[in-house]
Amino acid sequence: MLSYLAKRLAGFIPMLLGISFVSFMVIALAPGNPVDLMTDLNPKASPEARVKLEQYYGLDKPLYVQYGLWLGRIARGDLGVSFSRDRRPVLDKVLEALPITLMLNVIELILIVAMAIPIGIYSAARAYSLLDRIVTVFVFIGFAMPGFWVALLGMIAFGEMLNWLPISGLTSLDYESFSTLGKIKDIASHLILPIGIGALTGLAGMSRFVRSSMLEVLRQDYVQTARAKGLSERVVLMRHALRNALLPVVTLLGLSLPGLIGGAVIGETIFAIPGMGRLFYTSVLGRDYPVVMGIMMSTAVLTLVGSLLADLLYVAIDPRMRKS
Amino acid sequence: MIRRLMANPLTVAGGIIVAVLFLIAILAPVLSPWDPNDFDARRVLEGPSAAHLLGTDGLGRDVLSRMIYGARVSLMVGFVAVGIATAIGMSLGAFAGFFGGIIDAVIMRFVDVMLNFPTVFLILSVIAYLDASIWNIMVVIGLTSWMGVCRLVRAEVMSLRERDFMIAAVALGLKPSRIILRHALPNAMAPVFVSAILGVAGAILVESALSFLGIGVQPPTASWGNILTEGKDTLGVAWWLSVCPGLAILVTVLGYNLLGEGLRDVLDPRLKAR
Numbered sequence: 001m002l003s004y005l006a007k008r009l010a011g012f013i014p015m016l017l018g019i020s021f022v023s024f025m026v027i028a029l030a031p032g033n034p035v036d037l038m039t040d041l042n043p044k045a046s047p048e049a050r051v052k053l054e055q056y057y058g059l060d061k062p063l064y065v066q067y068g069l070w071l072g073r074i075a076r077g078d079l080g081v082s083f084s085r086d087r088r089p090v091l092d093k094v095l096e097a098l099p100i101t102l103m104l105n106v107i108e109l110i111l112i113v114a115m116a117i118p119i120g121i122y123s124a125a126r127a128y129s130l131l132d133r134i135v136t137v138f139v140f141i142g143f144a145m146p147g148f149w150v151a152l153l154g155m156i157a158f159g160e161m162l163n164w165l166p167i168s169g170l171t172s173l174d175y176e177s178f179s180t181l182g183k184i185k186d187i188a189s190h191l192i193l194p195i196g197i198g199a200l201t202g203l204a205g206m207s208r209f210v211r212s213s214m215l216e217v218l219r220q221d222y223v224q225t226a227r228a229k230g231l232s233e234r235v236v237l238m239r240h241a242l243r244n245a246l247l248p249v250v251t252l253l254g255l256s257l258p259g260l261i262g263g264a265v266i267g268e269t270i271f272a273i274p275g276m277g278r279l280f281y282t283s284v285l286g287r288d289y290p291v292v293m294g295i296m297m298s299t300a301v302l303t304l305v306g307s308l309l310a311d312l313l314y315v316a317i318d319p320r321m322r323k324s
Numbered sequence: 325m326i327r328r329l330m331a332n333p334l335t336v337a338g339g340i341i342v343a344v345l346f347l348i349a350i351l352a353p354v355l356s357p358w359d360p361n362d363f364d365a366r367r368v369l370e371g372p373s374a375a376h377l378l379g380t381d382g383l384g385r386d387v388l389s390r391m392i393y394g395a396r397v398s399l400m401v402g403f404v405a406v407g408i409a410t411a412i413g414m415s416l417g418a419f420a421g422f423f424g425g426i427i428d429a430v431i432m433r434f435v436d437v438m439l440n441f442p443t444v445f446l447i448l449s450v451i452a453y454l455d456a457s458i459w460n461i462m463v464v465i466g467l468t469s470w471m472g473v474c475r476l477v478r479a480e481v482m483s484l485r486e487r488d489f490m491i492a493a494v495a496l497g498l499k500p501s502r503i504i505l506r507h508a509l510p511n512a513m514a515p516v517f518v519s520a521i522l523g524v525a526g527a528i529l530v531e532s533a534l535s536f537l538g539i540g541v542q543p544p545t546a547s548w549g550n551i552l553t554e555g556k557d558t559l560g561v562a563w564w565l566s567v568c569p570g571l572a573i574l575v576t577v578l579g580y581n582l583l584g585e586g587l588r589d590v591l592d593p594r595l596k597a598r
């Protein structure tokens with residue numbers, strides 16, 4: 001087990017190098033640099049000041065030197081300082097935003113899985129029944145709905161028309177005046193729309209996946225054997241089939257992390273939630289290279305950790321994996 | 325094959341949706357009741373009426389006409405982006421699958437690296453630095469969505485490589501380029517075609533999201549995504565600005581998905597029985 005872990009962790013290094021290289025190149029090759037952005041609006045900025053700024057940020061050195069310097073700093077856990085006005089360390093900014101995005105996505109994923117597994121099992125067990133067909137129709141529609149549009153409709157319905165839920169931010173303006181319980185309630189009410197809509201749009205794909213994975217398993221010989229033994233359909237489905245059907249689902253969960261964090265860009269921007277997605281969006285628009293690269297790298301690390309966790313979970317579910 | 329496609333009503337529905345969208349896009353100037361960029365300060369944010377079937381936007385422009393022209397944008401973005409992605413994916417995939425070894429390893433590691441990025445991040449960073457324009461959008465979506473096709477073609481070519489006709493082609497001493505182009509790729513086209521159709525749906529979704537965020541197709545050019553942006557700003561006032569473009573995206577993506585799934589069932593019977 002330990003040697004397996006060590007091997008996997010060692011495999012991360014070339015991946016991370018590749019990812020860091022691609023993200024560095026994307027940013028370095030882009031036209032326009034942050035010094036332009038800082039000096040364009042300032043008529044007093046002399047050419048000398050520009051050169052000084054460029055030297056300060058290391059932008060005057062050749063690309064490979066910049067990359068090397070950056071990589072060296074990263075290896076020491078230093079992600080640099082934001083180009084934006086607050087000049088705060090990138091690491092602080094990322095660590096501030098990351099828990100919010102993680103919390104949202106974890107709750108969302110739990111909701112999705114909790115709903116998708118029963119739906120998928122039912123659809124597979126009663127494949128092509130009326131209910132399965134209805135579910136299929138909803139799945140197709142769910143696939144086709146742009147998440148940001150559903151969010152918009154949700155904001156109109158629950159925020160503007162019914163006035164039930166807040167539609168922006170994580171806390172109310174008078175948040176500080178609430179009691180602890182009130183604070184929790186306040187945050188929760190702000191989270192219902194973004195999480196609910198995120199879960200709803202993710203449900204289609206996941207329930208479809210559980211269904212097809214379950215159908216695949218139900219065709220296996222050992223399921224037939226279990227039925228022939230006279231076991232109840234319930235036991236066959238839940239104890240014999242489900243466990244195997246969940247294996248690909250676990251893999252998919254591990255792989256879905258980049259998509260989720262990417263999706264956070266749009267969701268968090270719409271709902272004005274100060275998470276990684278919105279931080280990325282504002283940093284990209286402000287050409288805040290250090291923050292952009294810091295987010296890309298931390299997302300990459302998260303993705304790799306996610307796939308590792310999925311593999312470990314895989315081993316926990318499937319005893320066959322433990323031997324090899 | 326046509327008969328088997330027609331046997332599935334959902335596939336037919338998808339095909340009809342796609343065909344109608346093509347017609348709308350081609351006939352946009354004929355079909356739209358108003359010029360999509362004609363503004364009328366006296367008719368700002370008016371609800372649906374006989375003159376303006378889907379109402380007007382914040383500049384008094386006819387929403388229906390803008391939606392019709394938006395169909396052009398989504399169609400063009402969908403097909404060009406997928407064309408680019410398919411071209412890259414097919415060539416890299418064919419190289420990897422045919423030559424194997426170190427070429428395969430390098431290409432597939434690159435695919436892994438690309439898959440580990442949230443695509444939205446890549447698209448956003450490139451788009452934000454280049455000027456946001458419809459051409460840049462298409463190129464960037466294409467450059468960040470070729471990995472699936474690449475894996476598909478690689479697997480297909482690898483399995484084809486073991487087949488007798490391919491071994492014969494190699495034994496005849498044909499050039500690798502000729503073997504790949506004339507013998508391997510034609511036999512790998514079916515799944516690529518299916519994934520391209522489904523890819524159009526994906527590209528249209530991405531374009532609308534980017535335009536919605538304001539870094540996609542730029543006003544005054546009408547796109548379903550940027551009409552929705554205005555819908556967000558006039559949330560409680562002008563519901564038609566939020567509802568109509570979203571429905572258009574939904575129906576379009578649904579159409580391509582239904583058509584793609586139907587084609588997959590017919591072209592790739594291995595996947596059907598599940």
